[in-house]
Amino acid sequence: MVRLNRFIARSGYCSRRKADELIFQGKVKVNGETVKEPAVRVDPEKDIVEIGGKKIKLPEKRVYIKLYKPRGCLTQLGKDRFGRKTLTDLFDEIGIKEKVFPAGRLDYESEGLLILTNDGDFANLVMHPAKKIRKTYIVEVKGRVSPDTFRRMNRGKELEDGFIKPDDIRIIKKKKRSTIIQITIHTGQKRVIRRFMKAFKHPVLRLVRTKIGKISIDNMKSGEWRYMTEKEIEETKKLTGLK
DSSP, rough: OOOOHHHHHHHHSSSSHHHHHHTTTOOOOEEEEEEOOOOOOOTTOOEEEEETTTTOOOSSSSEEEEEESSSBBBBBBOOTTTTTOOHHHHHHHHHHOOEESSSSSSOTTEEEEEEEESSSHHHHHOGGGGGGGOEEEEEESSOOHOOOOOOOOOOOOOOOOEEEEEEEEEEEOOSEEEEEEEEEEOOTTTHHHHHHHHHHTTEEEEEEEEEETTEETTTTTTOOOEEEOOOHHHHHHHHHHOO
């Protein structure tokens, strides 16, 4: 027997956090009955779990993919009502046929490393704020960042949803009208890098996530994807405490 939310996550349908939302919204049925309690236990061998009329079952094989998400692509599955490109559209273009979902997000205008999987437990731990998994970004901001501003960036900034202090920040290059910065953080608030830089009056021109934990995009190009190696998977599990 396993908790309903964990069963849904393990099925690869979505992360455990998203599974909780679906259950609370009354979109999940067990043996034909709507269930709104994530802790309800189900028997994967006997019980029938459905979401939106679709039967959910455990995958035969767990899949772990790293993708260089291009700029101008929504980190969501399915179609966008405004016609913007989504991961589903991208998967069709680049040949990802496995039923996977993103472990985390990158906003529409951002690019870089995105982990895709059908392992809900793995995805949940990668995304969970308590695990404090570091994420590294290369950011080009408008204007030349002064030494004083850089020192203040290093000390951190109070934003509307909490105090943000980089785990590491360094200036890579100063251009005539912009500055390229590498920044590492472990928080996962929405658009946090963009809001952090804007708070110092240096809006983001380009944002690329290069690393999640010990997983890197290496020399991958926009739109490229690879299966994660066993070493990458195990190192990430070790960081999250997942065995």
